[in-house]
Amino acid sequence: MTIDEIRASLATRRYIADESLCAAVFVALSLNRPLLVEGAAGVGKTEIAKAMAEVLGRPLVRLQCHVGIDETRAVYEWNYQKQLLAIQAGKSERSEGILQSIFTDEFLLERPLLQSIRSEKPVVLLIDEIDKTDEEFEAFLLELLAEYQITIPELGTMRAVTKPFTVLTSNNARPLSDALRRRCAYAWIDYPSxxxxxxxxxxxxxxxxxxxxxxxxxxxxxxxxxxxxxxxxxxxxxxxxxxxxxxxxxxxxxxxxxxxxxxxxxxxxxxxxxxxxxxxxxxxxxx
Amino acid sequence: MNTLPVENLSVFLSQLRSEGLLVGPAEAEGTLALLAALGAAGLADRQTVRESLKAMLAKSPKEGRIFEQSFDDFFVGGTVLVEREVFEEIQEAQRRHRIDTAREALPDYEIEEELAEAYGGATEERQAWLKNMLDFAQSGNRNLPLMKEYLKKIATGWIAAEAGLGVSGVDEEEDNLLHKNLSAITEDEIPRALHLIEALVRRVNLQTERRRLREGRRGMPDLRRTIHASLRTGGVPVHPVYKKRPRTTRRTVILCDISESMILFSEFALKFITALGRERGKTRAFIFSEGAEEIGLEDLTRFEQTVKGSTLWRRGTDIGGALAYVSDLRPPALDAAVTLIVLSDARTVAQPLAGGAIAEAQRQVRTLLWLNPDPQFSPFAQKIAEHVPMLRCNTLDELARACARLSK
The missing domain is CATH 1.10.150 (DNA polymerase; domain 1)
Incomplete structure (x- = not known):
């Protein structure tokens, strides 16, 4: 997809993008990099992800960040109730067998990040307002954004089945780390002329x-x-x-x-x- | 744009590095991959390459500006090169003209090129001043080479100012405002300062919220509630519950000095404190000069009008009287749950009485904190500071730090 094609496709989805934003989308698509979009509130940062989902014909998976968000809300969580039931049901089995059986996909609750990399069909992943998270979570994201893989201690490292087109947005509530910025194609959206x-x-x-x-x-x-x-x-x-x-x-x-x-x-x-x-x-x- | 030799690219990337952009081997590799992708897509025009490389290598608006400048300087197109040569020729011709004009106007003086250029391009007023200085230097009463050196320095400054050197960017302007003496903030800068305060408040609130969440998780485990919660998971304590910290209702009373030199500081500080404490208890504010009166905090955008419409405007400052007024209010405004914040430079009449009133107020309240915008504390302020925590808030940055301390 060329820059002009990106501009035209976005325009058909009623998103008017300038050249620098189209170039950043082109870079992100060509090099399989996440796209980091910054700018004042209400200039269309979130909309670009929605428009790109339509352009690429992919489902949009959205992670809305907030203060205190952690891996259990962003990546995965074990279904404890179901695990306990399984333990109760299989009391007669050997404990090793039970342990192996309760840490499987069946007991895994997928959250947006895991969902996006395990999806059979490629998706557009929107990580909205990344600046609201704390530094620990941002550091955790580095593995996902660089390698498109997530490590779950009980299951090992999960590589992306299909690489999502990732869009991160930030309102600059706090400066993002250089490590995160370096992994992304960058676009600043200003107020329009x-x-x-x-x-x-x-x-x-x-x-x-x-x-x-x-x-x-x-x-x-x-x-x-x-x-x-x-x-x-x-x-x-x-x-x-x-x-x-x-x-x-x-x-x-x-x-x-x-x-x-x-x-x-x-x-x-x-x-x-x-x-x-x-x-x-x-x-x-x-x- | 023709294909880019790797050597050229390497030099360009190292130039960006020297300008402060984070360009490492990973970025260099990415750049090569990007150029290959652009080539494969048949996109080789200068503008496309420029915008694409910018998206790849510049990670903030400031870096974007640096990148654009470096790119334009480094990859000069044929037309631009010609335009630049013509421009330089015109500039040189204009410079020569200024020098010749100066030498014609000042035939009796042996002046260097820089001085002549500055004279030729200066206003009539400056030309007259320079001629007077040269007359004075030639009169034999002063050290001529030294005077010429001095005048040359001034002339260099004029030329630099004429060329627009040292013009700062938007980020630098904001940074300057953050560290600018509050008393030097001009009328035009006030809206930007208020905007900056909003951003700082958001940042401080975010930090406080993060800290609260972190500390909340590290609180003491609540065994009773943990066991109760574990019933849902077959008696296994999957979700430990922690005790909540007792949340006492904190109240804040703010005393704002409204003498002419203090009104702007009081407005800024009041906006900061109320925005930070909006959800953390009740806040009351009093303005004071010779007396004191309570003001509403619903619409602080009208603070200036409220103050200037008050009978206290343009009166002397009596800190003791103001503290006595607040202490004597019924029902009491000050008690053991109150944090009292005084916004003042501590320049007051009746200092001994003020000292007594401060001691009495400190006894009544939980915490007394003084925010003082004076870069140099007055002797009376220094005395108060021996007993009361007094924070210097000479700039917005210092004010933000002081207010962040309040929100802990």
Whole structure:
């Protein structure tokens, strides 16, 4: 798959990607490396994994990371209840035999990481918000991401039946280790330019009025530029905003329609006040 | 782009290494594999190679910028080479013109090229200043070579500034803000500082949560509940249960000095502390100058307006009076479960009374902590620091560290 083909395929799944992101996907696919995507909240980091799952025609396996996540929630866990039942049922057998029989696939509960490498069909593995995990878990991931294998003490090392296309996302809540970064192809997704945002609006909301879409894209870009706006609007919020304006029957973005709908795009009182105080944001269409 | 000789690639990778990128043998091997993949896919144009190599070798936005600069410098295309030559010629011509202009304007002085270039490119005001300095140097009252050396240094600085050298990137700006003296933060920088505070709070909260989880697992085993839980697994203690640490309701009282030099610090610190302690008990805040009054913490974005609308704004500072006001509140604001945090530079009237009030407050509360933004503690602050833990919070970084200590 070439870079242009990647871009085109993503576009058919309504994901508008720029050249650097397509190049990073190309690197990850060509070299069988995980793709590490960083960027502000709401720029489409998780969406790229979903879109790639559709492009590659693979199921998406998602591991949502959080503080305190460990191997039992990410990789595997033994089904203790079932093991105990098996022990009770086979009391007359020799203990060695029982021990061997209860540490088998039958008693293994697969979690997303193990599921992704044992799948007969290749999958897209999304490890979302990796920065929320602690360093120990990140170190554990290294084996998986470098060798596509997981070691289970009772069963030995399990190699990937099929290599998953892995996407890791991070919001930079903490810096990731160099070891992890080195194993990945890297992409930084920035807030989109006005033209790219317009293309996203067209792709996601094909019925949107062109003039209204242009007004909204311009205003959102201006809001992101304003230093005093602390929570910058994401792409999803842009789409919400245009939907809200359409619901109101607005044809252009002016002060009245902005006042009624700005809460769809700005989520704190100080940001709303700051935005409404600046008339240049809303009057672009009137000039 | 033609096929890349391995020697060229090796030199390029070592250049990236010298720029601080982590490029080892694994990356070199990966790069070769990537170029082979690009070749096999028939993708050999410069832009594609550049973006692909960037995805492979640069692992942060900052490294991305370094990579782009290095790539553009190293793999110069034919058109760029010509453009660069033309640009350099134009620059040289402009430099010569500046020197000639300076030498025509100052025929009586023997000045070196650097000085002449700076004079030629300077504003009228700077030219007048430089001419005065040269007159002064020529007058025979001063050591001429020494003066010329001094002027040359200044001229070099002008030329460097003109060329835009030393312009820092976004990350560096953030880093600078983190370590900038709080009193020097300008009005324009405040939104960025507030944004930075949010990021720091998230980071500190994450660290605290991780530590809490780790310590939670290492707590004392709860035998009774472990045995009870084991009934579900046939009496085998598969899931050990640990005792929870007793969680007392911690309350925090914050006293914010609102003298003009302190208002920004008080706002930053208040945002930090309340964000960190949001889920850890109740927090009350008081602003003080000559007296004190309680403020709400629901909307701290209006802190400045609240302070400036208060009758306490632009009055003298009386720490003793403020502490006495808070101590005498009924129902009591201070008791043995309270952590009292004072945000002040400890510059106050009636210092002996203030000393007594601080001792009394310390007796009443569980912990008294003082956050002081002064880079140099005043003599009275030094006296207080002998009895009360006083943390220096001159920068956002220091403030974050102090607040992280509070959240432990």
């Amino acid at each position: 006005v033209e790219k945002e317009l293309a996203i609006i067209r792709a996601r909301n094909p019925g949107a009025d062109e003039a209204l879409a242009r007004d909204v894209a311009g205003a959102v870009a201006a809001l992101r530029e304003k230093q005093r706006i602390l929570k910058k609007p994401s792409i999803a919020e842009t789409l919400d905003w245009i939907a809200a304006l359409e619901a109101l029957g607005a044809k252009r973005l002016d002060r009245t329609s902005a006042e009624a709908t700005v809460s769809a795009v700005l989520k704190s009182r100080s940001d709303v006040e700051e935005a409404l105080a600046d008339d240049t944001l809303w009057t672009a269409s009137e000039r």
